[in-house]
Amino acid sequence: MPHLFEPLTLRGLTLSNRIAVSPMCEYSAEDGYANDWHLVHLGSRAVGGAGLVLFEATAVSPEGRISPQDLGLWRDEQIEPLARIVRFIDGQGSVAGIQLAHAGRKASTYAPGAGEGAVPATEGGWTVVAPSALPFSPSYPAPQALDNAGIAAVVEDFAAAARRALAAGFRVVEVHAAHGYLLHQFLSPLSNQRTDEYGGSFENRTRLVREVVASVREVWPDHLPLFVRLSATDWVEGGWTPQDTVKLSLTLKALGADLIDVSSGGTAANAQIPVGPGYQTPFATRVRHEADVAVGAVGLITAPAQADHIVRTGQADLVLLARELLRDPYWPLHAAEALRQDASWPKQYLRAAPRGSKGR
Ligand SMILES: Cc1cc2nc3c(=O)[nH]c(=O)nc-3n(C[C@H](O)[C@H](O)[C@H](O)COP(=O)(O)O)c2cc1C
Secondary structure, three states: OOOOOOOOEEOOOOOOOOOOEEEEEEEEEOOOOOOOHHHHHHHHHOOOOOOOOEEEEEOOOHOOOOOOOOOOOOOOHHHHHHHHHHHHHHHOOEEEEEEEEEHHHHOOOOOOOOOEEEEOHOOOOOOOOOOOOOOOOOOOOOEOOOOOOHHHHHHHHHHHHHHHHHHHHHEEEEEEOOOOOOOHHHHOOOOOOOOOOOOOOOOHHHHHHHHHHHHHHHOOOOOOOOOOEEEEOOOOOOOOHHHHHHHHHHHHHHHHOOEEEEEEOOOOOOOOOOOOOOHHHHHHHHHHHOOOOOEEEEEEOHHHHHHHHHHHOOOEEEEEEEEEEEEEEEEEHHHHHHHOOOOOEEEHHHHHHHOOOEEE
């Protein structure tokens, strides 16, 4: 079995280790454009040695933003500010990936700390869309149900954003179908009560995700990997289940998805989630074994030995860290030291590195 610091090859791309920066909204963009904050934040994590740096949920359309401060890739002018960051990450021997997203009924909400629930039109809010006209919670925007033309536009928006991501130099694209955002809203019977070909049966509820993944795969080159983030469970009776996740993963793999990034929750505001160290990893392991596809594990993975154990015991192919990498952008370098593995250090920092370290 490989370990945390062994390379991971997916299609024609090799990551230098199994550590990924999990996508994290920074709520720091203006009109969707990346800026110096994103450069320093994401760049620091590449300096810190993560093999893959996944950019935050990046909206495929303006109405797909969670908050007015989200990153976006709905117009060509948004490519270059992202490309600048990708070039820096590449220069560190890391790989830049982008998570493409549409927030659906969880769009047009305040960034944390700026307010609660829906942003009104007077403050730059907008009308939100969803599979059905059901709000996430009473304080969230009341969505309009998408019609067939609206659904087709979503599929096109994902493909167009993927084309722009490729132009920006990204080498991994991740379709965000988790955390109660638009694609997950279609998957879950809790939020999808449609009676047309996009609602009802498993086949119908998964149709939009399948269409999006197929359309992104069409524009994403054969030699580059495509990830899909799924919530393995809604944590609520009558919701999306781990078994559904396995079944969908099998289909997504056939459509050209290379890695399923397994998270959970986000559809039901009242869900009770038993949070604890590595609490979502068993879902990833189940997908890995039952759908025979590479998986990422995420959720309260914080210790080097814990992350290494997940990879060594075949629970997941990749570990994604979010908050621990906010606390310590150099976590991969520190983890290598703790696990007595080699990791290349930025040549500028070699005088602080363990003896014998290689520069990059
Ligand atoms: C500040 C912040 C922003 C986040 N934004 C995103 C996001 O854009 N897309 C996403 O899929 N998950 C997002 N998440 C969830 C993380 O990617 C991750 O799945 C979650 O925090 C659990 O991992 P952790 O225990 O290592 O923090 C965010 C988490 C944090 C803390």
